[in-house]
Amino acid sequence: MTVIFRNLLLVLTGFFVLLTTGTAGEKNPPKEFYEIRVYHFTNSTQETAIDDFLQLAYLPALHRSGVDNIGVFKPLANDTAADKKIYVFVRGKSLQKIVNRQAALGKDNVFQDAGKAFLGAPYNDPPFVRMENILIEAFPMATQMNLPRLQTNKSEHIYELRSYESPTGNLFRSKVHMFNEGGEIPLFKRLGFNAVFYGTVISGSRMPNLMYMTSFDNLASREEHWNTFRADAEWKTLSSKPEYQHNVSKSEIILMKATAYSDF
Numbered sequence: 074m075t076v077i078f079r080n081l082l083l084v085l086t087g088f089f090v091l092l093t094t095g096t097a098g099e100k101n102p103p104k105e106f107y108e109i110r111v112y113h114f115t116n117s118t119q120e121t122a123i124d125d126f127l128q129l130a131y132l133p134a135l136h137r138s139g140v141d142n143i144g145v146f147k148p149l150a151n152d153t154a155a156d157k158k159i160y161v162f163v164r165g166k167s168l169q170k171i172v173n174r175q176a177a178l179g180k181d182n183v184f185q186d187a188g189k190a191f192l193g194a195p196y197n198d199p200p201f202v203r204m205e206n207i208l209i210e211a212f213p214m215a216t217q218m219n220l221p222r223l224q225t226n227k228s229e230h231i232y233e234l235r236s237y238e239s240p241t242g243n244l245f246r247s248k249v250h251m252f253n254e255g256g257e258i259p260l261f262k263r264l265g266f267n268a269v270f271y272g273t274v275i276s277g278s279r280m281p282n283l284m285y286m287t288s289f290d291n292l293a294s295r296e297e298h299w300n301t302f303r304a305d306a307e308w309k310t311l312s313s314k315p316e317y318q319h320n321v322s323k324s325e326i327i328l329m330k331a332t333a334y335s336d337f
Contacts, residue, residue: 112158113158131161131188160327162269206276207276208275209270219267231289231291238282
């Protein structure tokens, strides 16, 4: 009788562990990782080459492999900048999946054929000036990307990519804490910033830094949201706390629009 009871108890305990683990998993889904690929170019010929490669070869190949919600964006500053850029945002369930992606593309004959003009361009007529990759780990309190819920036509949407650099590792951890445990992420959510992602840069040229992306119906909406944010009592209290002082040494703000072939 004792053995039967013990076995029954073990079964029930195991079931309880599975049940509670599943519930926790639903509340706290595993962290995603993000790759932001930046193509630098100088002229319209290169821009067309990059667009064709992304639209006809790169995005379709990633879609076939099961990757969805890929974002392709062009900064508003491209109109006047000498160094023009195209940003490609791709998520991955793990760093290993991101690392394996290039090897998989190398074996994808459909991709290789669709992208042969870009991939095999001559050395004296390259389709871009330089390409950089930024790897990002999602924040603990924003473990998954979110598609923006915007009301206007896609052509009016504004995406704002921000990078915050810190002077030291400890001050960087202070800024990350400010977003997570400090409550900055919930504040953005309450004020309707339609954030796509928040994360720590784990490989890039400006570390230590974090990056996040918010989205708006249009430029006017973006201005309204930030005016509301700056005036918000919760933000004033949060930003005045001693533990969060001097934790950003440089910030970069990039306003962008999605291309017509971007997934969002």
